[in-house]
Amino acid sequence: MSNSNDIREGAVNLKSVRGEGASAEATAKFFDGFACTFDTLYDKKRGRLMRWADERYRSDMFIRFRLTFEVFGDLQNKTVADIGCGSGPYVVEALKRGAAHVFALDPAPGMLSLLRLRLADTGNNLKCTVLGGAIPEILPPACDHVMVMGVLDYVANPLRFLTALRQITKISAAVSFPSKHWFRTPFRKFRYSVRRCPVYFYDESQIKELCSASNFTDVRIRKIPGAGQDYHVCLSV
Numbered sequence: 001m002s003n004s005n006d007i008r009e010g011a012v013n014l015k016s017v018r019g020e021g022a023s024a025e026a027t028a029k030f031f032d033g034f035a036c037t038f039d040t041l042y043d044k045k046r047g048r049l050m051r052w053a054d055e056r057y058r059s060d061m062f063i064r065f066r067l068t069f070e071v072f073g074d075l076q077n078k079t080v081a082d083i084g085c086g087s088g089p090y091v092v093e094a095l096k097r098g099a100a101h102v103f104a105l106d107p108a109p110g111m112l113s114l115l116r117l118r119l120a121d122t123g124n125n126l127k128c129t130v131l132g133g134a135i136p137e138i139l140p141p142a143c144d145h146v147m148v149m150g151v152l153d154y155v156a157n158p159l160r161f162l163t164a165l166r167q168i169t170k171i172s173a174a175v176s177f178p179s180k181h182w183f184r185t186p187f188r189k190f191r192y193s194v195r196r197c198p199v200y201f202y203d204e205s206q207i208k209e210l211c212s213a214s215n216f217t218d219v220r221i222r223k224i225p226g227a228g229q230d231y232h233v234c235l236s237v
Contacts, residue, residue, distance in 0.1 A: 060176075060230045064149055065090065067222065068174040071234040072145045075099045079143040081168060083135055084151035088115035089195030094147075095124045103140035105131040146173040153178045153199050162214035169237055174218075177202045177231040179223065202231065211235055 036208065045065075067088065069075075076098035083092050085104035088111075094102050106112055112130055119125045131138055146169045155161045165173055179207060180201045192199045202210075204221055211219045218236035 006205050025234075042052055049085055052163075060224045061150075063224050064176050064230060065093075067232045068092060068149065069097065071174055072172065075145070077144060079103075079141075079170075081105065081140045081143040081146045083140075083146060083148045085115060086111045086150075088118045090147050090149065091115060091128060092118050092122055092124070095122070095127055097205060100127070102128045103131060103143060104128055105133060105135065105138060105140055107132065107134045135168075136160060139168055140162060142168045142170050144171045148173060148175040149172075150176055152176065152202070154197065155200065158197065158200070158202075158210055162210055162216075165235075166214045166216060166237070167211070167236070169216075171237065173235040175233045175235060177207050177233060179203070179229045179231055181229065184229075204231065207233060 044156040048134075072078075072080075075094055077100045078098075079101050080094045080099045081103040082088075082094070083105050085091055085106045086108075088104060091102050091104045104112075104115055106115070109132065112132060115128075115130060116125075119128055119130075129140070131140060146165060148165065152158055152161070152175065162175075165175070178199070178201050180203050185201050189199055204223075204225055207221055208219055216235040216237060218234075220236075222232045222234075
């Protein structure tokens with residue numbers, strides 16, 4: 001059983017509000033510079049060699065995409081929020097599946113520019129509200145379903161984040177958590193420290209305690225096989 005500090009921090013000491021802001025700013029800056037490269041991952045726009053590498057070493061991204069829409073089920077006429085929407089692949093997919101409206105939130109302006117291009121290409125501009133920023137500072141309206149993919153990796157205070165997530169979730173939320181691994185964790189921490197972007201990791205007991213402390217009533221955790229081995233977590237209210 002993790003102690004209270006573990007629950008709040010994902011096994012790191014609690015950041016001050018100022019520290020959290022600095023962490024969020026560093027993450028936004030990193031992904032702003034990474035926006036165009038990231039946008040090619042889901043659309044398979046990269047060269048053959050890079051596509052092979054993506055399928056082999058980034059398979060988690062594609063599995064969690066599939067799992068998210070599986071756990072949500074029928075999105076016809078439902079409202080959806082995508083927290084950390086990036087360039088918008090989940091947003092566009094939700095709209096394809098009949099979502100009445102999607103609220104897309106991301107702190108990186110470059111990512112939001114790419115999202116707007118996606119929306120223009122599909123003619124769905126009016127069905128999506130684009131918001132710049134991060135929760136809990138910026139909160140979209142409460143939605144039936146909420147997606148949070150690849151975000152908890154960079155959140156300094158996960159309990160505060162998940163408590164805010166609970167406020168905007170009417171039915172369920174799908175959230176990914178990066179897992180702890182004896183080799184990948186220190187290697188990834190080093191790579192991101194070079195970029196001045198903090199990154200955090202979790203085990204299953206921490207995830208359960210965090211989600212329970214955030215007042216979600218049902219927590220279903222699935223470990224994704226592959227290089228990253230993220231946890232895909234379905235949370236019900």
